[in-house]
Amino acid sequence: MELATEKEPTGKVGKERDQVHVFAPATVANLVCGFDILGLALDEPGDEVIMKRSDEPGVRLLKITGDDGRLPLDPSKNTVSACVQMLLKHLNREEVGVEIELHKHMPIGSGLGSSAASTVAGLFAINQLLGQPLTKGDLLPFAMKGEELACGHGHADNVAPSLLGGITLIKSYDPLEVIPLPVPDSLYCSVVFPHVDVPTRAARQMIRAKIELKDAVVQWGNIAGLISGLFMGDYGLIGRSMEDVLIEPVRAILIPEFYEMRKTAMEVGALGFGISGSGPSVFAFSNNRQTAAHITEKIVQHLRSKEIDSNGYVSSINQHGPREL
Template identity: 65%
Template sequence: MKESIQVFAPATVANVVCGFDVLGFAVNAPGDEVIMRRKETPGVSIKKITGDEGRLPLDAEKNTVSASVQHYLRHIGREDVGVEIELHKKMPIGSGLGSSSASTVAGLFAINTLLNSPLSRQELVPFAMKGEELACGSGHADNVAPALLGGFVLIRSYDPLDIIKLPYPESLYCAIVFPEVDVPTRDARRMIRSKVLLKDAVVQWGNVAGLVTGLFMKDIELMARSMKDVLVEPVRSILIPDFEKLRETALKAGAITFGISGSGPSVFSFAKDEAAAHHIVEMLQAHLSGMKIGSLGYVSAINGEGPKVL
């Protein structure tokens, strides 16, 4: 059995505009890294965290990575195992890119691999959801499922959990911009209406079905027509500076579509190729810069692999 392992897990774009809590996909960058080492004494401890500016707890019960690893070890009856964890945050916290999810998934993939993979990636999803519950008060799977499984994922049902991997056009590129403003996930979730009009729900169902059909048919124009959100985006976009202007800028720069990544403030666009995605990022960053708002930009194809051993 290996004594140590280093794992990378990817950032994710959840909701994908119209699929609140049921759709998500993984990207190649950014992401987080975990180094896990076996230790003599049983139990899980966090030795070191970098890249978090001191924001994350070193207490093993409170950190999403260690807490989900503890939960996993209890479940498989291996509380005799001892590991210490180093977490290296390679992506911004509170970005809407599944920051807590990437860390948790890296930790779970590391411990499962160290123990010769007793569980499948699919079976690891509920443990990662426990980490999400700790991070943002809600154990949804639209970040952790694509981070674990790679690619584009549909959560058809939460009870029982039913996760389906979807095909997608391989040519698709994603342009992501993270404006450096604070939008805590818990607050963004609280803004969402608890009741919706039936006519709005019908529009949303049609769009989700259209997006999934577009993915299966690899029909980018159908995907573009379907990626409209009448339920969540109108409320959440208020938290993102100049959201409508950013949309206009992205579409002018060649974006197929534009929306909020997860709970924001990151925004993302699909583009038909890598060069177009880079151009979209440049234009969005220039617009934010004009507003004296710093930002980080990422360009990536859809990551079909999920977590990997480095």
């Protein structure tokens, strides 16, 4: 897959390198009404990968930090190393040896695209190490394979924005077509991760297999309204379109204080509020950083009053995706 908007040169490989240090951003998927087709990249948090050349062929995952020992070091079972292996095989470069360190700076199972950020960091790193033989668009199918390994479903709503930056629309999966959407200048995200466990697989299994036509019509209208609002920079339309009648009512059951958090966010100026990915993280849009910071602070305070710990973030939309450190 290749994006028409990519500015990277194709067919031209640069100088190969011995070491790279890469950051890849967390993401907010679905954006309330766009289940599996919409997502955005955040400035923070994110994951880091340090990748070094090795004289011994093959991919080795030497170290993982920030995961509380939950992630496998087996290179065939960890999304970072497994995707690097796939990419090297695709390029007929299996003679290349690399050693990887993964440093996680976001919670696993947070609904912030934790596995996607790690996978994207690894793929971006190996591509940089090899002199950028592929574009970011070329890397996307490999990142989706990582999502399939991590959660059993190779969706792109996390990996696409993490890799490409900005806000992305997955127009179709077969064939894969990803469309970058405009980002209004003053659009900010408040993100809060409550320390409760909502496994991605369990959250997906709760979704209804069949929906009523009247609900589908409402959902289509909201998706169209949200995308129109982004193109026009119409913050009111963006906010009015952030309604989900299909997925949120089911998944909200798994998130303590969800409706109270939404009420708090809207009372202090949020444009709209919803679940980030499969949760338990929640997010709100606002049209300035000060309001976004206030929303995050108030939600964190509310959760603390209910004896629920949380992490809070305030971010503009990351329009670049992964970067070297």
